[in-house]
Amino acid sequence: xxxxxxxxxxxxxxxxxxxxxxxxxxxxxxxxxxxxxxxxxxxxxxxxxxxxxxxxxxxxxxxxxxxxxxxxxxxxxxxxxxxxxxxxxxxxxxxxxxxxxxxxxxxxxxxxxxxxxxxxxxxxxxxxxxxxxxxxxxxxxxxxxxxxxxxxxxxxxxxxxxxxxxxxxxxxxxxxxxxxxxxxxxxxxxxxxxxxxxxxxxxxxxxxxxxxxxxxxxxxxxxxxxxxxxxxxxxxxxxxxxxxxxxxxxxxxxxxxxxxxxxxxxxxxxxxxxxxxxxxxxxxxxxxxxxxxxxxxxxxxxxxxxxxxxxxxxxxxxxxxxxxxxxxxxxxxxxxxxxxxxxxxxxxxxxxxxxxxxxxxxxxxxxxxxxxxxxxxxxxxxxxxxxxxxxxxxx
Numbered sequence: 172x173x174x175x176x177x178x179x180x181x182x183x184x185x186x187x188x189x190x191x192x193x194x195x196x197x198x199x200x201x202x203x204x205x206x207x208x209x210x211x212x213x214x215x216x217x218x219x220x221x222x223x224x225x226x227x228x229x230x231x232x233x234x235x236x237x238x239x240x241x242x243x244x245x246x247x248x249x250x251x252x253x254x255x256x257x258x259x260x261x262x263x264x265x266x267x268x269x270x271x272x273x274x275x276x277x278x279x280x281x282x283x284x285x286x287x288x289x290x291x292x293x294x295x296x297x298x299x300x301x302x303x304x305x306x307x308x309x310x311x312x313x314x315x316x317x318x319x320x321x322x323x324x325x326x327x328x329x330x331x332x333x334x335x336x337x338x339x340x341x342x343x344x345x346x347x348x349x350x351x352x353x354x355x356x357x358x359x360x361x362x363x364x365x366x367x368x369x370x371x372x373x374x375x376x377x378x379x380x381x382x383x384x385x386x387x388x389x390x391x392x393x394x395x396x397x398x399x400x401x402x403x404x405x406x407x408x409x410x411x412x413x414x415x416x417x418x419x420x421x422x423x424x425x426x427x428x429x430x431x432x433x434x435x436x437x438x439x440x441x442x443x444x445x446x447x448x449x450x451x452x453x454x455x456x457x458x459x460x461x462x463x464x465x466x467x468x469x470x471x472x473x474x475x476x477x478x479x480x481x482x483x484x485x486x487x488x489x490x491x492x493x494x495x496x497x498x499x500x501x502x503x504x505x506x507x508x509x510x511x512x513x514x515x516x517x518x519x520x521x522x523x524x525x526x527x528x529x530x531x532x533x534x535x536x537x538x539x540x541x542x543x544x545x546x547x548x549x550x551x552x553x554x555x556x557x558x559x560x561x562x563x564x565x566x
Contacts, residue, residue, distance in 0.1 A: 207236035207306055208286035208372065212278045213296025214243040217252065219418055224256045226299040228263070230306045238264045240296075241282035244272040249296065276386055279393055283379060291372045293394075298366035298417045301327060305414040309369040312408055319349070320405035321370040321398070323363035324414040332421050339413045346539050352407035354453065356399055357444060357461050361407070363398050366415040374404050384446070391439050399447055430476035437472050438481070441465045462492040467500060474503040474513065482507035499523045 209227050213220055227238055238260070242253040250268065257266040267281055283291075290313060292306060302308075305324070312322045326341040343361050355361035375397070379385055384396040401407070420426060427433050444465055448458055466489035473482035486504040494500055499520060506516040 204235060205237040205288040206234040207232075207290045207292055207310060207369075208288035209236060209238045209292050209294060209306075210241075210279075210282045210286055211239070211294050211296055212241040212243065212275065212282055213245065213249055213253070214272075214275065214278070215245045215247045215249060216296035217245065217247040217249045219297040219299070220249050221252050221256070223294060223296055223299045224252075224264075226301070227294060228260055229303050230300070231303050232307050232310075234310065236263070236306065237286075237288060239282050239285050240264060240266050241278040242266060242268045243275070243278045244269065274388075276388055276393055280379070280386055283375065286372060288372055290369050291375055292369040293365045294415070295365055297420065297423075298415065300366070300414060301416045302412070302414040306369070308410055308412075308414065312410060313369065313371065316406070316408065318406050319408050320374040321363070321368060321401050322408040322410060323369075324367040324410040325412055326364050326367050327413050327416040329416055329418050331418050336416075341413075341417070343409045343411065344535070345411055346535075347409075349406040349408050353399060353402035353451075354457055356395075356402055357447065357453070357457070359464060361409070363394075363407070364415070364417055365394050366417055368394075368398070370401055374401055377404070384443070389439075390443055391436055392443065395440070395443060396447075403451065430472070431478070434469075434472045434476045434478060434481065437469055441469055459492050463489060463494045466492060467494065467496065467503075470500055470503045470507075474507045477507055477510065477513065479504075479508045496523070496527070499527075 211223070211227070213223075216223070224238075224240070230236075240253055240257075242250050244250065253266055253268070257264045265285065267285055273281075290310060292309065294300060309322050309324075313319055323343075325339055325343065328337040328340045329335070330337065341362075341364055347355055347361055352361055356363070378397060378400040382396065382400045384390065385393070385400065390396065398407075421428055427436070444461060448461060453461075466485045470482055470485040470489060473479075473485055482504050486500055489500045490497075502516040502520050502523070506513040506520070
C-alpha cells in the first residue's frame with residue numbers, strides 16, 4: 172500500500188529519526204552487516220575519482236555502511252587509485268574489478284549484485300557528495316516512510332570546461348505529489364540524478380530481476396528505466412536541499428559538444444519513454460503530453476544539429492500529439508534546413524521561450540502563492556532542461 176507523507180522543503184530528517192548531527196565517520200563503523208551499500212561505478216575518472224571516494228568516506232553516520240566500487244579496467248590511473256583507497260579503508264571499501272573491460276551496464280550489474288545493505292545509495296566516479304550528512308538524512312527519510320521506495324535530492328552542477336559552480340541548479344518543485352513520481356518522471360517534472368539517489372535494495376533487486384530494460388544494451392542510459400520502474404512500486408521522495416554535486420563534462424553518455432551525438436542520444440531517450448508508454452497504460456491526456464514534450468525536445472536538437480529529416484519527423488509527431496506550441500515547432504523545423512535560416516529564427520525562438528517560462532512561473536505562483544514567496548534558490552526550475560547532464564532522459 173502506498174503511503175504519502177508530506178514533508179517541508181527543509182525538514183530536519185536527522186532529528187526526525189532520532190539521529191544526531193554529531194556523528195562519526197565510517198572508518199569508526201563496522202561494515203560487516205551494513206545498513207547502507209554505497210554503489211559506485213567508475214571508468215577513466217582519474218581527475219575526479221579520489222575526491223568522489225573521499226566525499227563518501229567523509230559521511231557522518233551512526234550506522235554501518237559498505238562502499239562497493241566497480242572499477243572497469245581504466246587506462247588513466249583510476250584503477251591504481253581505487254586499490255589505494257581500498258587499502259586505506261579495508262573495512263569499508265569492497266573493490267570489484269576484472270582483467271578486461273566489461274562495459275558500464277555489466278559493471279553496474281555486478282556492483283548491484285554485490286550490495287548487501289537494506290538501502291543502496293548511488294554515486295558515480297565523476298560526481299561527489301557535498302553534504303557530509305547525505306546518507307544519514309536519506310536513511311532517516313526512508314526509515315520513517317515505509318511507503319517510499321526511493322529518495323533523491325537537489326544538486327549543484329559544476330561545469331568542468333568553464334570551471335563554474337551552479338549552486339542548487341538541479342531542483343524539483345516542492346508541490347509535486349510523491350505518489351505520482353512515475354508520471355512526473357515521464358513529463359520531466361522530476362528527474363532524479365543518480366548521484367542524489369538512495370533506494371530500498373529489495374525494490375532495486377525486484378526491478379533488476381523483472382525488468383530487462385535495466386540491463387538492455389540497446390539503451391545508452393542505464394538509470395532512467397530504473398527510476399521509472401521503482402516509481403511504480405511506491406512513492407518517491409525528494410529532500411529539497413543540494414546534497415550532491417554533478418560534474419558536467421564536455422563529453423559523456425548524455426552530453427557532447429557534437430550536436431549529432433547529442434541528437435542520437437536523445438532519440439534513444441525518446442524511444443525509451445515511448446516504450447514505457449506502451450508498457451504501462453497511462454491516462455490518455457498524459458500520454459499525449461509526454462509525446463508532445465518528447466517531439467518538441469527532439470525537434471530542438473534536430474534544429475541545433477541542422478538535421479531536417481529528423482526535424483520533419485519530429486514535427487509530424489508533434490502535430491500528431493496535438494502539440495500546443497505550433498509557432499515554436501514551425502520555427503524549429505524551418506530553421507533546421509540551413510545555417511542562415513537557423514540564425515534568422517533564433518530571436519523568435521528565444522522570445523517565445525522567454526514568454527513560455529514567464530507564463531509557467533506565473534501559473535505556478537498562482538497555484539501555490541506560499542511557495543512563490545520563498546527564495547528563488549528553493550524554486551529554481553526543474554531539471555527537465557535537455558542540455559543538462561543525464562543519463563536521466565530529457566534533462
